[in-house]
Amino acid sequence: MLLVGLPRFLIDAWSWLNYKPVMAASYDGRPHRALAPQVQSTWLPDEAVRRLAAYKVLAAYDSNQAGELAVVAGNEEASERREFGDPAALVDTTLAHLLGKTQQVVVPGAEHAKDEQATPEAVAAARAQERLRQWAESELLALRMQACERKAVLLGDGVYLLAWDPAKGRVRLKTYDPGLYFPVLEDDADPGDYPSRVHLAWEIPEDPRRGIKAKVRRITYELGPVEPAHVSPAMVGQPEPETAGASGPVLAADEFYDEVTGMVHRAYPWAPDRPSAQTCYLTDAEWDLDSLRYGQQLDDLPLDKAVFRTRSDGAVLDRLDLRIDFLPLVHITNTVADGEHFGMSALAKVMQVLDELAETDTDSARASATTGAPIIGLAGSHAEVDRLTGRPKPLAVAPGTVFQLADGGRMDVLDTSNQLAELRARVEEVRDRAAVNARIPAVSLGTVDPSDVPSGYALQLSLGPLDSLVDAMRLARAHKYSLLLKMVQRIHQAGRAHGWPEGECFPARLVFGPHTPTDCTAVLDDVVKGVGAGVLSLETGIRMLLDVGYPIEDARQEVERITSRRSHDKQWSPAS
Template identity: 75%
Template sequence: MGLSTFVSDAWSWLNYKPMMAATSDGRPHRGLAPQATWLPKDAVRRLAAYKVLAAYDANQAGELAALTGNDSGAERREFGDAAAFVDTTLAHLLGKSQQIVVAGAEHAGDENASPETLAASDVQQRLRSWAEAELFPLRMQAAERKAVLLGDAVYLLAWDPQKGRVRLRTYDPGFYFPVLEEDADPGDYPQRVHLAWEIPEDPQQGTKARVRRITYELGPIVAAGPHALEDGSAGRGLVTDGTGGRPLEAGDVSRADNGAIERRYPWAPDRPTGITCYLTDAEWSLDDLRHGQSLDDLSMERARFRTRSDGEVLHRLDLRIDFLPLVHISNTVADGEHFGQSTLATVMQVLDELAETDTDSARASATTGAPIIGLAGARAEVDRVTGRPRPLAVSPGTIFQLADGGRMDVLDTSGQLAELRSRVEEIRDRAAVNARLPAVSLGTVDPSDVPSGYALQLSLGPLDSLVDAMRLARAHKYALLFKLVQRIHQAGQAEGWATGPTPPVRLAFGPHTPTDRSAVLDEVVRGVGACVLSLETGVGMLQDAGYPIEDAREEVERITARRPAASPAEDARSSQPGRDEEVSPPERA
């Protein structure tokens, strides 16, 4: 009957665009969807959605529409509204600052601090030093912008023996292809992940188009070593010690009952495990790929394995860790989907309406600035060559001689232009409401128009809920990231990283809304002075308000050291909190 298929998935908010379902099988337009045959079918719509979102962010939505068959797309006016929404959301998500906090480290300055507390303080200082060396704030901002715009971001951790620390890299989510089990929970950690992309051919270098795939997968520990493959290239396979047994790495043991190899990792020395993570980095020529062959089942016989800088072949290389060193960041809380949703998902149609209104406004402003003029009774100059009247041109100082009864009529479109401008503001406000970005957060409200601070706080309510939800979706992911950083340092036997369980770590984001710092300071002074707030709590409040306090414990120590010695009478008074001073009635009044 010619009925179209109703598709409901994580990217259904783009179904209104004909380019997202331009073929009979429901695939996006060929100018939008990748045409590579090795791509998994369930990744095609996701990559197409990434391309659409990137086009909106770069003011290329009109160009993309023209590419997919919309001839009027080239005239589309785009003024950066999508990028403004993304940047504003990102700024409020990250807050003024980000701080790595280890549980228990704040009590390291106490007189009777436990060894666990001192160890937590040491780990906190080491993680902060690592973050500074790896430019973590910059990398996090780059990754989080992708997460806000596209819905997903990917961190990759790797041990660098030359630098003696863990290196951090960010990947575009379009290169991320997890192998998800059909009945697995969306929040579960996958057992196998691919990072893959296509490398175009280079005629100058004489190289053909090829696919590069980096695979991390968990599997049982086996004894393997480098050996030559059938085609003569380097690879890795099972090895023996010459007597039929398997050579073991340092620290590995073979069970007597089934011969399985087990290992004790530094973060769990009392719990042996037979699982490790393998790394494979290989390339395939596009000519060697069969039609319909998916990314996860590429033939290893035709693979060309890459080698590390030290000559190690990256074919099922044992990384000596029992986890995948990748962390996937989703912009929204997982609800039946592994991937997140873009911040622009709910306002895509509003952005289209805003762009169309801006386009109409630009056209109306052209007729307003250079109006259409009708002349009656004017004699046009004749071209001597063609004998035809020359078109009249209007410029400042132009004089037209009109005959008796002649007149000049001007088409006034300023009224329509004013209506279009009003329409633009209406649509922009609608987009801000749907995106939960109040006008005050976008900077489009005059501060003098806000009646009170309480009214401002109420207007920021939707933004508060948005930021809380986004930070909730990331809380356990960053806790996992810093746990992996600690464990890779332990696996690399980095100096100073002790063997044992890794303490829990969280990433504390700063305030995302303006704070009345003077009011907070006055509150802290009153509370600490009246002994209803401890000095540690007051310093923490000042730190949350945006005061430049790097370490609360050190700040408390500096304040205590500089405080003048109290007299015995003051000590007696401070030991009785809540007791009023003895003053006369006039002084009390």
């Protein structure tokens, strides 16, 4: 209930930014228009306005433009704000710990492919793992993860898009800014459910010199029933269409018409024995902003005014059948879904601390100016008079300057060094508070001298909050990356790619490397003692060395080398 004369108390996924005047400029919580004029476009869904404004604020903090943003919103004093990159340092540190030193695609069961009695399932899993690793290397998965995950850590969300490239014969992986991502969510749907319709949309600015009007482009992926009218396969290598009967619909060889339900079913390569009546359609179109009426939002733009794009092979992207039964997009959230579809930024809980840190840095900069060039008061000195204006000229203080003072004259210097020292101590205090609340210990930020750490156990205890943070962030992503790798396999199958057989896809997952420094020498010493005493197997010892970063390519081959050398040394020992 909204009482007259009282502001509304708004709580949503971005209410942690309500203290910003630019985020709550009106009673309904809509952001200040000066924040980003494009967010006021009529085609945007109402529920997306605050999300895009929050992205803009977070991006400003990341690029040291928070003061500039405040000036645009009307706060002229913010132009003197000092910003030294502390938000970006927190984001980069969190990202580094999240990803770890390495990222490896793993298919469970592939490690048993080289056993003496390896099962066909283990051999097939090893082949699938090798195919996925080759794809990840060709598609520069590690670099694309850096780009997408940094957006996820900073903004709370990241988006991957998978698309089949017939020229390269593999799946291409693209990353999109989450500000272009607009899922169509049902009112009663679970936030963790996968949407059945997703838009990627943005505005194309006007260019009068080239005669280009302002446009809005919308790329739509949506699930729908298989339609027999789509007889032109979207994937290279698909079976040629054939007619089901003299008067029946035109169907492909892997489709059949169910007269009971009146629907077309299709057998997909990953489930040949479980036909599906659903497929994914792609639409890529543009609209002139002038042709849109007020109130026509993104999901209901008039198709009669759309200009559809065409693919490189000439296919019109108007509900083009992609011949897959899923949306080839993966939405990455920085936090575990808790009633919200979107994630939360790593800076969300420390935004006000970062503001306090910037204000303290600003005060410190002002104090350092008066300390380096102190204010001097002279008594008993006559200043030189400007002949043109008749006013005294300002005194300039430089090394070697001599002032002649009358009897009883004196010179006083304003000393602000004590205040500067207090401000510097305050900076460290606020920075420590930001590190604690962000769960990024000072030792991981590199602000602690290693000699100040009393013991390795104390260091491990100090990294406890960071461990829980990384575990939660990786938990939020575990299912999404498994889903992405499953999509990679299925799109390769749909494209009839060489070496990707039909059948059920193997469950694959992305394994992140250790996120904290490890004492490799201590681990090696433990392995030597444990294996030598018989309390650890050689295989377990090799895996422990792998986990801390020793350059071992294959654990089983390493075990075989060690075993063969031991037997060789016994045969040629002096005792024999």
